[in-house]
Amino acid sequence: MPRRSRSIQLAALAAGAALAMTGCNAAAKKDDSGGSAAKDAKAFTLVTPDPVGQNEFMKLAVSGVKAAAKAHGGGTPKVYQSSDTASQQQNLKAAVDSAPDVVVTVGFEFADAVAQQAEAHPKQQFLMVDACTTKTYQNVSCGVFREHEGVFLAGAEAGLLSKSGKVGAVDVLDTPQFRRYSDPFAAGAKHVAKKTSTATRFVGGQSPFDDSARAKEQAGSLISKGTDHVMAAAAAGNYGVFEAAKAKGAFAYGVDVNQCPAAPGTVVDNVVKRTDVAVEKGIGHILGGDAGKTVSYGLKEGGITLTGLEDGVASSKCVIARHEDVLKKIGELRDQIVAGKLKVDDPAAA
Amino acid sequence: MFDSDLVLSALRALTPILLAALGGALCERAGVFNIGLEGMMLMGCFTAVATSWFTGSPWLGVLAAALAAAAYSLILAVGAVTLKGDAVVLGVAMNLLAVGLTSFLLRTVFGVQGTFDDPDLLGLTEIAGFSPLTWLSWAAVGVAAVLLSRHAWGLRLRGVGEAPDAAATLGVSPTKYKYGAVLVSGVLCGLAGAQLALGNVTLFSENMTAGRGWIAVVAVMLGRALPLGVLLAALLFGLAEAAGFRLQGLGLPQQATDAAPYVVTLIALFLTTARRRRTTGASA
Numbered sequence: 001m002p003r004r005s006r007s008i009q010l011a012a013l014a015a016g017a018a019l020a021m022t023g024c025n026a027a028a029k030k031d032d033s034g035g036s037a038a039k040d041a042k043a044f045t046l047v048t049p050d051p052v053g054q055n056e057f058m059k060l061a062v063s064g065v066k067a068a069a070k071a072h073g074g075g076t077p078k079v080y081q082s083s084d085t086a087s088q089q090q091n092l093k094a095a096v097d098s099a100p101d102v103v104v105t106v107g108f109e110f111a112d113a114v115a116q117q118a119e120a121h122p123k124q125q126f127l128m129v130d131a132c133t134t135k136t137y138q139n140v141s142c143g144v145f146r147e148h149e150g151v152f153l154a155g156a157e158a159g160l161l162s163k164s165g166k167v168g169a170v171d172v173l174d175t176p177q178f179r180r181y182s183d184p185f186a187a188g189a190k191h192v193a194k195k196t197s198t199a200t201r202f203v204g205g206q207s208p209f210d211d212s213a214r215a216k217e218q219a220g221s222l223i224s225k226g227t228d229h230v231m232a233a234a235a236a237g238n239y240g241v242f243e244a245a246k247a248k249g250a251f252a253y254g255v256d257v258n259q260c261p262a263a264p265g266t267v268v269d270n271v272v273k274r275t276d277v278a279v280e281k282g283i284g285h286i287l288g289g290d291a292g293k294t295v296s297y298g299l300k301e302g303g304i305t306l307t308g309l310e311d312g313v314a315s316s317k318c319v320i321a322r323h324e325d326v327l328k329k330i331g332e333l334r335d336q337i338v339a340g341k342l343k344v345d346d347p348a349a350a
Numbered sequence: 351m352f353d354s355d356l357v358l359s360a361l362r363a364l365t366p367i368l369l370a371a372l373g374g375a376l377c378e379r380a381g382v383f384n385i386g387l388e389g390m391m392l393m394g395c396f397t398a399v400a401t402s403w404f405t406g407s408p409w410l411g412v413l414a415a416a417l418a419a420a421a422y423s424l425i426l427a428v429g430a431v432t433l434k435g436d437a438v439v440l441g442v443a444m445n446l447l448a449v450g451l452t453s454f455l456l457r458t459v460f461g462v463q464g465t466f467d468d469p470d471l472l473g474l475t476e477i478a479g480f481s482p483l484t485w486l487s488w489a490a491v492g493v494a495a496v497l498l499s500r501h502a503w504g505l506r507l508r509g510v511g512e513a514p515d516a517a518a519t520l521g522v523s524p525t526k527y528k529y530g531a532v533l534v535s536g537v538l539c540g541l542a543g544a545q546l547a548l549g550n551v552t553l554f555s556e557n558m559t560a561g562r563g564w565i566a567v568v569a570v571m572l573g574r575a576l577p578l579g580v581l582l583a584a585l586l587f588g589l590a591e592a593a594g595f596r597l598q599g600l601g602l603p604q605q606a607t608d609a610a611p612y613v614v615t616l617i618a619l620f621l622t623t624a625r626r627r628r629t630t631g632a633s634a
Contacts, residue, residue, distance in 0.1 A: 199599065201595060
């Protein structure tokens with residue numbers, strides 16, 4: 001079971017704990033026990049904010065580092081798994097101390113810590129995935145995602161599948177960053193079925209990321225008004241949305257990883273973030289001398305996709321696996337977006 | 351927007367708040383200011399889910415939640431009553447500890463972070479359209495009202511809260527009654543947690559109480575620690591929350607609908623204090 005949706009937390013970046021880092025003056029001591037076999041073998045270290053375990057999102061990041069190591073003749077990459085803010089800081093510092101070619105971090109949790117380390121160690125290359133430092137540094141490269149493109153495709157699926165002609169989304173908060181998960185859903189549904197009516201509910205409240213009971217009520221209020229396809233972008237609340245949809249025979253869409261196993265027969269498809277693609281390509285850019293840039297990954301780069309468009313749909317437990325005709329149309333839409341013929345509006349664009 | 355859906359939604363939001371608030375009201379009456387409701391409720395959520403998962407019986411989950419939260423409430427009982435510590439500090443500590451402890455247990459027992467959810471996790475089955483704990487919460491309001499106003503226990507409990515020394519001279523042990531009130535509030539908060547995690551939804555996620563315990567604390571104050579008053583206050587919050595969702599449907603921004611419970615609280619406080627001032631003014 002995945003951790004609460006990571007991308008949803010991304011925009012909570014500002015609230016991310018910035019513990020005082022006192023170890024800035026610790027000189028980067030060269031660690032010989034890097035374990036690299038060849039002399040000029042490339043070393044990569046991945047620091048995760050959570051234990052990898054069964055976390056699909058982190059597993060993808062690990063396979064991305066491994067693929068990069070293979071592609072660039074590196075030794076077995078090191079993976080430092082953190083479990084809380086303190087161990088995130090320690091692991092990042094340990095990674096910097098061992099001075100690999102690239103230190104890779106995943107998630108908004110590292111934004112402040114990476115900024116500090118990057119300033120203290122200007123020769124160390126960093127790759128941040130799914131987040132970026134607020135200031136730009138020559139030695140920090142970032143990989144971010146264009147989630148809205150995937151959400152648009154999910155919306156198109158909903159538009160094609162909806163029997164009532166009403167689709168909706170349960171989102172976390174009413175901010176431009178989070179609207180990437182609701183506005184394009186409506187746009188996608190309307191693109192394929194003009195008459196579709198759309199609605200969005202925001203969880204809000206005291207802890208919008210954790211409140212599955214509230215998310216369930218929000219989804220329930222949409223469904224009782226006739227909505228039969230609901231985009232779930234409510235972090236931990238997603239499970240509440242799935243419960244509401246299941247109870248009333250409606251359908252839902254997940255985010256980040258394949259959430260279909262949480263409610264087989266209810267979850268239609270998922271907007272998946274391929275962290276492995278962002279990690280592998282990001283390392284490639286840095287080694288190619290193109291560091292310090294922010295690269296965005298969408299449908300074109302294969303960084304954003306739907307479970308239904310990937311291999312293994314048949315065993316994904318997703319409802320979409322039964323609708324090959326719909327998938328065919330969605331594939332065509334994706335090709336149009338990739339070719340630049342169809343543009344998806346980004347609610348977060350300034 | 352006022353339809354049966356709204357009422358049902360409000361009643362679902364009501365149950366956990368009402369159970370916790372009743373517990374808080376009993377403590378208030380016994381002279382222990384209990385703001386640890388949120389933490390006790392969260393312990394109940396986790397215990398309910400874990401027990402239901404491992405035994406396959408949501409009923410055992412409810413029972414275990416009540417017992418675990420009662421055990422957890424001993425922190426407040428021992429700390430505030432026996433050791434005469436500050437109940438506010440203890441309550442805040444209990445709330446913080448519960449978040450950390452349940453997250454830690456979630457990781458060690460289930461090996462997941464954030465949320466534990468499984469299609470095979472059994473929740474409570476409804477009786478006549480409502481969770482059995484919803485029915486229980488309404489019964490508890492009646493029982494608490496009768497006990498407090500008509501029964502000797504209730505009289506002694508109130509005596510202990512208002513004048514512990516006077517109660518002690520009459521042979522009533524304040525310690526015993528205070529412990530009793532805190533433990534019962536633990537049981538009620540455990541039931542509130544079980545309702546939230548096995549009734550409202552069927553899952554556990556970190557910090558899933560999401561401020562409901564604090565709303566319950568406010569409901570205790572607003573309802574003047576009277577069972578019926580607490581019921582009305584909690585109902586007000588349930589309605590405000592359910593109506594808030596629907597106001598979004600009418601085009602109100604989420605930031606505005608989020609304020610609904612607080613606006614309701616302010617209005618209710620204003621009205622009740624205005625009335626009280628009038629009555630005290632008349633009697634003076």
